[in-house]
Amino acid sequence: xxxxxxxxxxxxxxxxxxxxxxxxxxxxxxxxxxxxxxxxxxxxxxxxxxxxxxxxxxxxxxxxxxxxxxxxxxxxxxxxxxxxxxxxxxxxxxxxxxxxxxxxxxxxxxxxxxxxxxxxxxxxxxxxxxxxxxxxxxxxxxxxxxxxxxxxxxxxxxxxxxxxxxxxxxxxxxxxxxxxxxxxxxxxxxxxxxxxxxxxxxxxxxxxxxxxxxxxxxxxxxxxxxxxxxxxxxx
Numbered sequence: 001x002x003x004x005x006x007x008x009x010x011x012x013x014x015x016x017x018x019x020x021x022x023x024x025x026x027x028x029x030x031x032x033x034x035x036x037x038x039x040x041x042x043x044x045x046x047x048x049x050x051x052x053x054x055x056x057x058x059x060x061x062x063x064x065x066x067x068x069x070x071x072x073x074x075x076x077x078x079x080x081x082x083x084x085x086x087x088x089x090x091x092x093x094x095x096x097x098x099x100x101x102x103x104x105x106x107x108x109x110x111x112x113x114x115x116x117x118x119x120x121x122x123x124x125x126x127x128x129x130x131x132x133x134x135x136x137x138x139x140x141x142x143x144x145x146x147x148x149x150x151x152x153x154x155x156x157x158x159x160x161x162x163x164x165x166x167x168x169x170x171x172x173x174x175x176x177x178x179x180x181x182x183x184x185x186x187x188x189x190x191x192x193x194x195x196x197x198x199x200x201x202x203x204x205x206x207x208x209x210x211x212x213x214x215x216x217x218x219x220x221x222x223x224x225x226x227x228x229x230x231x232x233x234x235x
Contacts, residue, residue, distance in 0.1 A: 002033040004085035004164070007093050008076045010036055010069065013046040015019050019056055019095050024061065024101045030110045032106065037062045039079050042069035073186035074178075088167050094157035096231060098207040105161045108202045115166045115199035118152070118191070119206035129209060148192050152203060155188040159206060166199055166202075174203035177227075189231065196235055219223045 005023065009016055020038060021111055027034040038051040055063040064082070067073040068185065080088055087109050091097065097119050108117035122141070137156065144150045162170075170193050174186070182189070194201055 002085035004083035006090040040065040095160040114202040116201040121153040122153040123205035
């Protein structure tokens with residue numbers, strides 16, 4: 001079963017080569033048939049140059065660039081239709097989630113017959129992160145469970161896998177937010193829609209560390225609140 005791994009990148013010249021090759025070597029060690037997509041969300045540094053070079057050197061690596069970003073998730077989602085694998089994974093380039101969990105992420109779809117598999121920072125070992133970020137995250141996830149009735153503990157961990165047909169269906173339903181107001185809520189919306197369809201979701205604990213390249217800015221993300229509140233009526 002082929003695995004398609006999508007990794008968004010925005011001004012990541014300092015870590016892109018090392019971390020993409022780390023993922024590349026991990027997938028190869030698992031003996032999987034795989035492909036990696038670097039999704040460049042309009043970087044202005046050397047991310048594109050490095051990404052292109054990696055794609056030319058390794059046939060399993062592909063480089064995609066968008067000129068209308070940064071979108072923070074919209075362009076990533078628009079890239080999924082290029083997947084040739086029957087399992088689609090997306091993860092953050094900073095590799096905040098330990099790749100020791102990558103095999104389980106794949107196996108939950110391939111062998112355990114789940115439709116969705118997601119890493120969770122709130123099951124088992126507590127993630128090491130700034131106190132302010134942890135408070136924001138706890139409040140966010142509590143709100144999503146209360147307001148939408150979500151059963152997911154951690155909506156935002158950037159370490160997820162889906163059956164290809166399931167994810168493409170969810171992406172189509174979610175649409176493309178041309179104004180980029182939705183922001184990081186995209187992850188949550190996908191999981192909310194998956195629950196609406198009663199897709200099988202497996203959430204499992206992962207080791208996670210705070211990524212230095214995180215682009216989350218609280219003030220900016222407040223723009224999504226009207227979108228969030230209105231979504232409940234549309235689901």
